[in-house]
Amino acid sequence: MTLVKFKRPFGNLLRQDFFDMDDFFDSRLWKGGMMETDFWNGKTVEPAMNIKETDDHYEIELAAPGFSKKDFNVTIEDGYLNISAEKKQTETEKDEMFTRREFHYNAFERSMQLPENVKEEAIKARYHDGILSFNVLKRAEAEKKAPKVIEVG
Structure with missing residues (x-):
């Protein structure tokens, strides 16, 4: 059987010491990140x-x-x-x-x-x-x- 690693919608965001709001919205949310996962699209x-x-x-x-x-x-x-x-x-x-x-x-x-x-x-x-x-x-x-x-x- 193949085990697949779970992809967390917020990635390593919660483990970071410093939160960069610009980086979050530029890369994680809008550029193929969380908006395309089942977490956000109503599935x-x-x-x-x-x-x-x-x-x-x-x-x-x-x-x-x-x-x-x-x-x-x-x-x-x-x-x-x-x-x-x-x-x-x-x-x-x-x-x-x-x-x-x-x-x-x-x-x-x-x-x-x-x-x-x-x-x-x-x-x-x-x-x-x-x-x-x-x-x-x-x-x-x-x-x-x-x-x-x-x-x-």
């Missing part, structure tokens, strides 16, 4: 994911608090594990003098390419305490044969 943010590999399986954990089991849609297609969730909630309160209406919406999509040595048919998912976890078993790999030398005649 949903991907939840954090942990991946642990053992000798016989992978353990994948996805932080997704506030959802229920029925909110998730998990598929495997063309070697990719696709995880998405959507939750909508509307609350309305009516009185003689006013109407109060609130709504909440939360959604995300996350995909990851599975290694070739997994048993796709044996993947199991579980959602508990805001963590969506997967147990992905590995296939037994065929023993590698020693290279055979062929003499050219």
